Amino acid sequence: MAETMKLEIFRYHPEKDNEPTFQTYEVPFLEDWVILDAINYIKDEIDGTLSYRWSCQMGVCGSCGMMINGVPKLSCAVFLKDYYPDKIRVEPLTGFPVERDLIFQMDDFMTKLTEIQPYIIRNKDEEKPLDEGEYLQTPAELARFKPYSMCINCMLCYAACPVYALDSTFIGPAAIALGQRYNMDSRDHGRDARQELIASHEGIWECTFVGECSAVCPKDVDPAAAIQRAKVSSTIDWFKDVLIPWGKKK
Amino acid sequence: MGKKEMSTYHRPFPNTWWLKRKPYVLFMIRELTSVFVAGYCIFLLVFVYKLTQGADVYGNFIDALKSPSSVALHFIALAFVLYHTITWFNLTPKILVLYKGEERIPQGLVAGMFYAGWVVVSVIVALFVLGM
Ligand code: SF4
Ligand code: FES
Numbered sequence: 001m002a003e004t005m006k007l008e009i010f011r012y013h014p015e016k017d018n019e020p021t022f023q024t025y026e027v028p029f030l031e032d033w034v035i036l037d038a039i040n041y042i043k044d045e046i047d048g049t050l051s052y053r054w055s056c057q058m059g060v061c062g063s064c065g066m067m068i069n070g071v072p073k074l075s076c077a078v079f080l081k082d083y084y085p086d087k088i089r090v091e092p093l094t095g096f097p098v099e100r101d102l103i104f105q106m107d108d109f110m111t112k113l114t115e116i117q118p119y120i121i122r123n124k125d126e127e128k129p130l131d132e133g134e135y136l137q138t139p140a141e142l143a144r145f146k147p148y149s150m151c152i153n154c155m156l157c158y159a160a161c162p163v164y165a166l167d168s169t170f171i172g173p174a175a176i177a178l179g180q181r182y183n184m185d186s187r188d189h190g191r192d193a194r195q196e197l198i199a200s201h202e203g204i205w206e207c208t209f210v211g212e213c214s215a216v217c218p219k220d221v222d223p224a225a226a227i228q229r230a231k232v233s234s235t236i237d238w239f240k241d242v243l244i245p246w247g248k249k250k
Numbered sequence: 251m252g253k254k255e256m257s258t259y260h261r262p263f264p265n266t267w268w269l270k271r272k273p274y275v276l277f278m279i280r281e282l283t284s285v286f287v288a289g290y291c292i293f294l295l296v297f298v299y300k301l302t303q304g305a306d307v308y309g310n311f312i313d314a315l316k317s318p319s320s321v322a323l324h325f326i327a328l329a330f331v332l333y334h335t336i337t338w339f340n341l342t343p344k345i346l347v348l349y350k351g352e353e354r355i356p357q358g359l360v361a362g363m364f365y366a367g368w369v370v371v372s373v374i375v376a377l378f379v380l381g382m
Contacts (some may be wrong), residue, residue: 003345012259014256014259015257017259018267019259020259070270070271072272072311090339094261094263095263097258097259097260098258098259098260098261099258105256105258126303135372140349140351140352142352143349143351143352143353143354144349148371151342161269162263162268162274165263165267168261177336208281210273210274210277211273211341211344212273212274213278215273222344225344225345225347228341228344228345229344229345229347232345233346
């Protein structure tokens with residue numbers, strides 16, 4: 001075999017192991033292979049018991065997130081050659097309980113996503129009948145929230161967040177960014193409904209602005225910015241409530 | 251959901267997490283700089299207080315500030331406060347997201363406004379101090 005590379009992979013079998021171990025595999029080194037290609041090679045050619053998630057292989061489905069040498073990355077979007085000839089350490093995303101090998105439990109994230117009410121909420125009396133057509137929006141109004149709508153739910157931002165790892169009650173970057181995505185949508189009236197959760201103790205105020213969520217995000221969603229902006233608008237709310245109680249809601 | 255609870259492995263998250271990667275170390279330094287910013291605010295309050303205590307007290311205080319250890323401490327505080335200012339100024343475009351129509355105002359420009367303000371204020375303070 002020509003050149004090879006070593007991958008050191010986190011292994012854990014829930015029915016056999018009390019503790020995880022690391023297993024090293026040697027794979028061919030190919031210039032155009034991403035790490036996911038190497039892992040697929042291991043699964044197909046060396047060890048069929050290795051478990052992990054993947055689907056699209058093109059940075060769209062968000063299911064192949066792994067810790068690559070301690071940094072959360074989409075394994076289909078990083079090339080072996082960027083690490084050659086060193087050994088690559090592959091682990092499940094930090095901050096989540098491990099189910100088996102590289103598969104972690106994402107139930108907590110899924111619950112938080114639904115709790116944030118990520119859909120357009122209209123005031124009861126302002127809901128248009130279907131035959132009146134869609135709610136129109138200008139390109140400028142779209143531009144305000146568009147980056148926040150690019151999230152692929154890959155959870156890399158959670159894996160980069162020490163606050164979430166230390167206290168998993170934190171709603172976390174992607175869910176808050178998604179809340180902001182709807183809060184900033186000109187067609188939406190649901191901000192008050194979301195605010196209870198977003199401005200709660202488990203919400204934005206847990207964030208200490210480490211900023212790594214935005215650094216690792218493969219879609220430039222910039223969840224750190226979403227959280228800081230939500231802090232600013234919540235603070236403005238507070239001032240309005242306290243200083244001008246009569247000017248509360250428009 | 252009627253799903254059987256699956257046994258999962260919870261990895262420990264050691265207190266030394268922030269030593270593992272450079273961005274986390276830089277974040278921790280940024281947090282630490284707050285101590286120096288707060289400390290220097292207290293110092294300034296003491297300074298004003300000494301000023302109200304008459305020429306002798308104030309003179310002694312100024313002499314004490316000229317000691318090498320005090321000068322060294324000031325340089326250390328300056329380094330931390332600069333780090334604090336620069337890192338936070340660089341983060342301002344994340345908080346102040348401005349649009350002109352569909353176009354987002356470049357992040358560098360937003361941060362640049364803060365740097366420009368900083369220079370203006372510094373020049374005014376410098377003129378004031380040197381003009382005395
Ligand atoms: S915000 Fe970015 S890193 Fe976080 S889940 Fe969405 S796409 Fe992934
Ligand atoms: S496999 Fe779909 S994002 Fe990597």
